[in-house]
Amino acid sequence: MAVHQSVLGSSDPVAAVLAARAAGIDAIGLHVASVADAERAWGGGAGTPLLAGLVDALLVSRVTVLDVGRIDLTVAADDAADPQGPRHRVLDLAARLGAQFVTVRAAAGPAGRESGTADAFAALVTQARAFRVRPLLVPAAGTAVPDVRTALAVVSDGRGGVVLDVRPATDDVDEIADLVVEAGDALGYVRVPAADLRPDMGPATSLLATVPPQVPVVVGTLGEAPSTPEPADPRDPAARVRDVAVLAAHRAGIDRLLVHPRAVAAAEGGPAAR
Numbered sequence: 001m002a003v004h005q006s007v008l009g010s011s012d013p014v015a016a017v018l019a020a021r022a023a024g025i026d027a028i029g030l031h032v033a034s035v036a037d038a039e040r041a042w043g044g045g046a047g048t049p050l051l052a053g054l055v056d057a058l059l060v061s062r063v064t065v066l067d068v069g070r071i072d073l074t075v076a077a078d079d080a081a082d083p084q085g086p087r088h089r090v091l092d093l094a095a096r097l098g099a100q101f102v103t104v105r106a107a108a109g110p111a112g113r114e115s116g117t118a119d120a121f122a123a124l125v126t127q128a129r130a131f132r133v134r135p136l137l138v139p140a141a142g143t144a145v146p147d148v149r150t151a152l153a154v155v156s157d158g159r160g161g162v163v164l165d166v167r168p169a170t171d172d173v174d175e176i177a178d179l180v181v182e183a184g185d186a187l188g189y190v191r192v193p194a195a196d197l198r199p200d201m202g203p204a205t206s207l208l209a210t211v212p213p214q215v216p217v218v219v220g221t222l223g224e225a226p227s228t229p230e231p232a233d234p235r236d237p238a239a240r241v242r243d244v245a246v247l248a249a250h251r252a253g254i255d256r257l258l259v260h261p262r263a264v265a266a267a268e269g270g271p272a273a274r
Helices: 013-022 036-042 050-062 077-081 086-098 117-129 147-155 173-186 237-258 261-267
Strands: 001-002 027-031 064-072 101-107 134-137 161-165 186-192 216-221
Touching: 013 027, 013 050, 013 237, 027 050, 036 261, 050 064, 064 086, 086 101, 086 117, 101 117, 101 173, 117 134, 134 147, 134 186, 147 161, 147 173, 186 237, 216 237
Parallel strands: 001 027, 001 216, 027 064, 064 101, 101 134, 134 161, 161 186, 186 216
Antiparallel strands: none
């Protein structure tokens, strides 16, 4: 299980790493480009003051970086060869932080292979190989990749993958199971919005029961405001206690989604219990 830093609403990635460790969460995802706050924090790339302290916190806490993002396919491919370019900066930071994935968003426009998205993504996969990271295409409304099936068609020719967004409040368990099978090895990780992991979400739903055990499940945000307010001081002990409590609650919510139907039956004393 992993959590995106945006869930905590903290501008300090070290504080986010420490909160994740205290809550028993294995990995974290970081936004390092393509939005104003990330550009201000990480615009210096390898020279960013945050980097040394974050690497030390990761090594000490044994939390890993699952992914960094994001790369926009609207950025010219030539930027990849420019050490000061945004694409190279994201790939380089991913490598320095030991990330497994970089997230990618297609350009705005109509869906379809004629958009050039497949070719642009394939070129990025080739560029990312030298950094030992795997690009994951994230579907987004209003772009050439509005849904996960379109994303799967785009990545079908390479070693890249996709992010599957799951909304427990509205998604159907059979549809999610079908998408997991269709994605196969292209499924990079599953992302669940923190806003859907409410204390009143009810008993186990088994919505994610068919997700393979090697596929990470990430608590993130899908365009919503962070689930907690920005603290005045992200290193404040009270803020950390609150963040740990929030993450522990999210972890419990994810566990309810992962429970297999047979385990639910066993807990209720059904046939699987005998």
